Amino acid sequence: MPFRPLVEVDPSIKVKSIIAEVQSRFNYTVSNRKAWLVKQKFVIKVFGDWKVSYQTLLVWLKAMTAKMPRHYKPLVQIDGTHLYGKYKGALLVAVTQDGNQNIVPIVFAIVEGEMADAWEFFLTNLWRYIVIIDDVGIISNCHNSIDAAIARCNRAWSLPRACYMFCIRHIGSNFLKRFKASYLHKLVVNTSI
Known part of the structure; x- marks a missing residue:
């Protein structure tokens, strides 16, 4: 099939590009749905099923943690x-920093919204499967749903396992919204560095 090489070269190929390719090769206009289904079929053939990929990722993360337990900063x-457009919901992410100060994404989840239940699910699985060492710092913004989820996690994100703290950029931003004084904002941010 002539579409497999397109997906191999660019798995994020746009559906409209597949439609254009069909139009130019066969002088036929295929629907968006059919083009999307063809793309999904070849993504699975070339790269494998999502379920298998996620199972492989867990094995890979465990192996990496065993071989290099302190390759990343304990933070x-x-x-x-929020997601907008065709797909609604929220994207929750956790990142860390490696020894070269590169930001490394470690896990993400797409959920219905930024609610305490969603954060509890995310944080419980982050603690259970990814952050498997003690003495880790966890930084977040001052979002109420995250605070509620942390409180529900049965002290999983408390000492000695972890230290929960707020992002200074968000603290400074919230301070500036409330007091509208940029010189005080600078003092707040600089005193915590």
Whole structure:
């Protein structure tokens, strides 16, 4: 099939590019749905099923942790963002920093919204499967749903396992919104560095 090489070269190929390719090769206009289904079929053939990929990722992360337990800084930053457009919900992410100060994504989840239940699910699985060492710092913004989820996690994110702290950028931003004094904002941010 002529579409496999397209997916191999660029797995994020746009559906409209597949439609254009079909149009130019066969002088036929295929629907968005059919083009999307063809793309998904070849993504699975070339790269494997999502389920298998996630199972492989867990094995890979365990092996990496066993071989290089301190390859990354014992610091995890979490945040969420709302999804807009065709797909609704929220994207929750956790990142860390490696020894070269590169930001490394370690896990993400797409959930219905940035609610305490979603954060509890995310944080419980982060603690259970990814952050498997003690004495880790976890940084977040001052979001109420994260605070509620941390409180529900049966002290999993408390000492000695972890130290929960707030992001100074968010503290400074919230301070500036409330007091509208940039010189005080600078003092708040600089005193914590």
